[in-house]
Amino acid sequence: MADDCIFCKIIRKEVPSQPIYEDHDLVAFPDIHPAAPVHVLIVPKEHMLNLNDVGKNDVALLGKMLRLSARIANEKGVAESGYRIVINNGNDGGQLVPHLHLHLIGGKPLGHKLG
Ligand code: 5GP
Ligand code: ZN
Numbered sequence: 001m002a003d004d005c006i007f008c009k010i011i012r013k014e015v016p017s018q019p020i021y022e023d024h025d026l027v028a029f030p031d032i033h034p035a036a037p038v039h040v041l042i043v044p045k046e047h048m049l050n051l052n053d054v055g056k057n058d059v060a061l062l063g064k065m066l067r068l069s070a071r072i073a074n075e076k077g078v079a080e081s082g083y084r085i086v087i088n089n090g091n092d093g094g095q096l097v098p099h100l101h102l103h104l105i106g107g108k109p110l111g112h113k114l115g
Contacts, residue, residue: 002047007099011045020072025061028072037107038076042068048100050089069104078106
């Protein structure tokens, strides 16, 4: 847990969100500035900066994040139409919140552009 981290605050319920899913390891909630009709953030409860912080013991956690994404995509009705999973890492990666998280984005065509 990091005192000043906005996602840690959401996890501690000091800042409100509308949780879509929560268990011992993960939370998922809608992005406050959605880039598409479906835009959900999947976040480990343990504070880690980004993929650079992920160790051997976190491999199962990452797999769980991906499986949860697919499940939420299905619940949100975009499993068949398609969706994008994004993890931004560091400055050049466009990471704004310094707590590892995965974006699930769908509900509109996103095209082939990366940037
Ligand atoms: P990043 O650029 O770090 O990968 O993305 C951070 C995301 O977190 C952004 O899409 C931003 O809209 C979202 N975000 C930032 N602060 C909050 C917040 O307080 N609540 C929610 N639900 N989303 C947030
Ligand atoms: Zn944090």
